[in-house]
Amino acid sequence: MTFVKGVCFDPAQAKKSVLDIKETLLNLETKVKKTSLSKDEAVDAYKIYETLPLTFQINWSIAGEDANENQKVADFCRDKLNELNHVHNFTSSKIPRAFNADNSY
Numbered sequence: 001m002t003f004v005k006g007v008c009f010d011p012a013q014a015k016k017s018v019l020d021i022k023e024t025l026l027n028l029e030t031k032v033k034k035t036s037l038s039k040d041e042a043v044d045a046y047k048i049y050e051t052l053p054l055t056f057q058i059n060w061s062i063a064g065e066d067a068n069e070n071q072k073v074a075d076f077c078r079d080k081l082n083e084l085n086h087v088h089n090f091t092s093s094k095i096p097r098a099f100n101a102d103n104s105y
Helices: 011-033 039-050 067-088
Strands: none
Touching (some): 011 039, 039 067
16 A cells, blocks of 8 residues: 555545546436437537546445446446547547446457
8 A cells, every 4th residue: 555645535525426427427328318419419428428537437336326337327428428429529539438337358
């Protein structure tokens, strides 16, 4: 374990941070579930997706959340964004996988 002088773990702040990410994820899911999104709506959804943590695992359990269920929602959103990107061509970049709760995909 690494200790950094002047830094301490705040469980309440950690839980709030995880719940904020969950709220962002649910808002994104609601957006991408709509049928026939316009290019502007697809771009807005992509911008929300870009705010999600992409390169590390989130400690979902600190907020009583299931990592695998949240990973499924994130993967669904990424898949929908990939479909929308084929239609609207809003990015030439590969849309990365959010969270990486497990590496079975």
